[in-house]
Amino acid sequence: MTNGRRMVRLTIDGTSLEVPEGTLLVEAAKSIGVHIPVYCYHPKMDPAGLCRICLVEIEKMPKLQIACNTQVAEGMVVHTASSRVAEGRRGVLEFLLLNHPLDCPICDKGGECDLQDFTLTYGPGASRLTEPKLHKPKAVDLGPTIVLDEERCILCRRCTRFDNEITHERRLIVVERGHRSLIGTADGKPYTSYFSGNTTEICPVGALTSKAYRFRSRPWDLSHADSVCTQCSVGCNYRIDSRFGRIMRTYTRENPAVDDGWICDRGRYTFNYLYEPSRLRQPLIAVDGELKAATFDEAIALTAEKLGRAAQARRVGIIGGGRLSDEEAFALQLLARDVLGSDNIDYRASAQKYASPPRYEARLADIDDASLILIFGAVTPEQAPIADLRIRRAVARRHARLLFVGPFVPPAFVPSRHVPYAPGEIAPLMRALADVVHHGREEQGEGFVAEIAQALAQAEKIIAIHNGRDPQAVEALDALLDRLAQYDHPVGVLVVGAAGNARGAEAAGCVPNLGPGYAPLGRTGMTTARMLDAAARGEIDALFIAGANPALTFPDGALVRRALERVEFLAVSEQVMTETAAYADVVFAAASFAEKSGHVTNLEGRQQPFHQAVEPPVQVATDAQILAALAHALGKPWVISAEPAVLFSQLEKMQRPARTRSSRDPLPRPCVDDPVPVPDPASWPDGLTVIPIPHLYAGGGAAAHDPGLAPMRPQPFAVFHPQDAQQRGVADGTRVRLRGPGGEIEVQARTGDHVPPGSVLVLADMPEAPVNKLTNASGYGVACVDAATVTASQELSA
Amino acid sequence: MSPERRRKAEELAARYPRRQSALIPFLQYCQEQDGFVTRQAIRDGAEMCGLTEAEVESIASFYTLLFRQSVGKHLIQVCRTLSCMLRGAGELQEHIRRRLGVRNGETTPDGLFTYEEVECLAACDRAPCLQHNLMFHYNVTPDEFDRLLETWRASRPAVSLPAE
Ligand code: SF4
Ligand code: SF4
């Protein structure tokens, strides 16, 4: 018995085997290494039985049967290689090829196409068709990422089933019927799923092709490197395929515990920025306020001198780590602590405070059998898309309840409940919940408390997901989960990271009060906010920023700008010219993840290795090399190795205790600044509360410079409640200026019922319109609509 | 959705254990009102059943009796599947195309006749089969078609499909 299922004995091609009842023949065969060809069948989706290529012969059954939708039965005797099966497959292939254009020589799939491969292995050598073939549209533009060849399509419906069963977006469809069937969308609207790229992989033929990879390479010419996506904190495993040292595409590399075999389009398509002119290819040094090309040694010498001098005066600070590898984040804190003798090191360049929960750490796979998923702060479809697919599955197919607590209704593709809470009200809510749950008085909570408390009390397994921004809410949640755990509810927490390797940087010691492995230091340096504050007041002389872009992401934008302008010396390590690097005196050209090896730690704390795929440009160094060179120039070469392997073995030892502790022992917490209140909208004439919202394709750096993402990238926008928009004369689609105490930005106005009245949702992390000009350290802000822009845009549209 | 349409939608939905089952009768109703299944009808159908527009479009496009564009007052559908083709449907189709001056799927400029070649109409025993506004005509020859055409020209009925 496996999982309580009865075992069934059967024979496949003379081999006797035992599998759990309910197993599909195709899977049973796979388990003993017998390959049955399939097209429509996909192990992650429900069987559909559409293409018939999987025919097998089962004794005592008169006709051939499809292996993909036939369950094993006791005593079944199956033949997969008999002459009847061969004849059946040949027949199916002849039908599939009837109208197939056979344009393999110009088809991207050639070389990894199941139609090509199975025809070669099982198909007829030549066609008997003498009539002309049916013609269908070719090179159909399906959306920003995909080109479709309807003639090549064999109508297996993997793509439409993926869009239905996996993403639950239900926008890709078959229209018409029979041989006239086409793949399409409603009314020819572009297919804009965040997961569209996966369809090009699961399409067994060359019908769905990726615009980024079209006509770029042949699969047999590609070199492969196993890597990990670092575009968000999920850490999907993927493969980087390159040719002649240039990345051609990325491809899923299934890790059932993390990505379940999928990657999102942000991850898949963010690599062409490496080949843009905006890629930094050599170090730069500011001469008379202008950044000029310099040698690596010059950049190192100058930076070492400035950092060294500032360190002696105890006026140095280091920010970053969330976009470095674990090894490099570790090296960065070595530079601060062991080379410069300062604890002023902080990876937190955004409003995020914690990248891990203190206790009850969950795994991504814990979402799968959760009965209640409680989300606050995080917007998983935008910030952790592949994790969101697990959430969708748990809700749509496993009856989990999905509860969003927060100021606005987030996008959702599966049924969910939104509980409206203003920013700053979440912590009191959690405390109230802990209180009623503790006393078993779930029905007595006020407002929404009763509803949530009852949902919590009834749930068999609870997963909470948040963005680690609100320390009080996180603390209150921990207390609440403690209560629930007492009643034997399995509970777990996932913290969605603001940067891809936020958790790795936290665990590597890039916080002022904790060393690697969350080791409490008993002393504390300055947090990012305090360093910036000190720099703005002229109390810090030199800042080093690596793998972070606080000018765009730090919530108190006014402070960041003041600090970066004022600080005497700023060195930044980056791959492209960012908003932060623009202020720098020295810019190091850093290698990307594809150009180095190491580890990254995803949001569940899983440390995953990634391997170098291509060489960096000659004058580009890895951050480890930069940090090692700085240590060397500062006279302590033994402190930092440039070798990831050496750094990793040091780090790993220091991380072991935290990893092996019991899940009920709290992890020491990174220190945080005193909470800053959410600005009062009444404090500003005609003020609205500014709520930044994340978007998968937003961001500075790589995302802003990648031509592959450009077609998907949104214009800066702000969403008003229809009432607020009307009162201010703001029409949908017009451009307006939002003005707050710290500055103003120009955005496109939209309206939506999902916005709470009195608030405005503003797209975050857009270099063209940085929302941090409007927000303060709380992460929220206040702004009004500049009336002049309203009249101007009305005149324009009139 | 217009209030009247919503009433109809609710009435149809109430007849089935699952709302989705009422989609096709609903689209037929919309077609009766508008002459074909409009984009608005697709949206209304999606709203009524909790489906996406794409799903409704997929369903609507599957059925040859749900029209996605306006059709002539007379809809002539000729079977093009095996039995009919063996029994002369090819010549019949050729004849009709010439008589009406249209190709498969087109409507005559006066808006009277729409001609379509469709798959098996399930009247293989009396092939070739022609369907005119839901009425079957069996064993149709080109001459027989000419006769029918005269009566249709005289009568001018409207395309009408029962709403359920
Ligand atoms: S486009 Fe590809 S995946 Fe989609 S139905 Fe056609 S062959 Fe299958
Ligand atoms: S979900 Fe995140 S880690 Fe996964 S592919 Fe997308 S961006 Fe990369």
Ligand code: FES
């Ligand atoms: S794989 Fe079995 S029918 Fe398609």
Ligand code: FES
């Ligand atoms: S083949 Fe024409 S009705 Fe069946």
